[in-house]
Amino acid sequence: MRDISQIITKFREAGLKVTPQRMSICHLLEDDHSHPSAEEIYRKALTIHPSISFTTVYKTLQTLRDLGEIQELNIDPERAHYDPDIRDHAHFFCKTCRSIIDLETDGFRRDSLARSFHDAEDLEIHHVQIHMVGLCEKCRDGDTAS
Amino acid sequence: MRDISQIITKFREAGLKVTPQRMSICHLLEDDHSHPSAEEIYRKALTIHPSISFTTVYKTLQTLRDLGEIQELNIDPERAHYDPDIRDHAHFFCKTCRSIIDLETDGFRRDSLARSFHDAEDLEIHHVQIHMVGLCEKCRDGDTAS
DNA sequence: GTTGGTGCAAATAGTTTGCACAGTT
């Protein structure tokens, strides 16, 4: 996700209005590397903008996703999570506490991975998600659920 | 997914009963490389076993997943898909027609990928999913939806 | 003033569960 000022420009160029609700959500996401769900973003937004609705949060997240400013993660089968970091990186999902941890993908280039498959299969690949699923350090010790 | 005979043994060893419904679902999955959803498996099962319920299909899929005989794919945000092929391979998901295509991961070893992250982060990784999302050949030509 | 956004409430859809009866062992 880029600077708020750049996002404002992009909104205006796309004929979208710059509203206080949208700006609040952008500010929240800018500082949040916890991969929150829509519900979590909504709860945080309420503290800034007490009358904001879940619908507005939901639609704003869709808008930001469609503009390519955030990525929607489908790593948790129960709900979508959102990541303002659109750079190449993999994610780890803990089955127990449902937390998501960033993993740097130094070892290989995700783009070239996508390109090689693209060449072979004649597919138009828009994005790649690499997901590791298991137990985080805390949950591994305290919980044996698989 | 292994031979039905091996799965029967595994069921009995786990104290699970071998029922006609479960066997029908195993036979359906054995030959199905289309990555069906629970609903699709249910509809196919109905043609073999007209009184089977969605609940039974759903619970059997969970059982097979928990036994490690199939993998549950969370590549489609709208529903889970199931894959009887538990070998290392990536998947492509078409946003338009919702089809899933297998991609062989010759270029790198998924296990070593997981292991390198594991060593670095102290996580217990149970499985890895590599997802490419975009448009398949057919939908790319006929549809410009992103 | 025009156009798109917000917020409410309701609808949708996939998933999951409680329970009584049936089938496997």
Add this chain to the structure above:
DNA sequence: AACTGTGCAAACTATTTGCACCAAC
């Protein structure tokens, strides 16, 4: 006979939509 599985119906949860009013442009 004991115990798990099946099937029905209902509950649950995340997501999505219709619409009237409001705000940005």
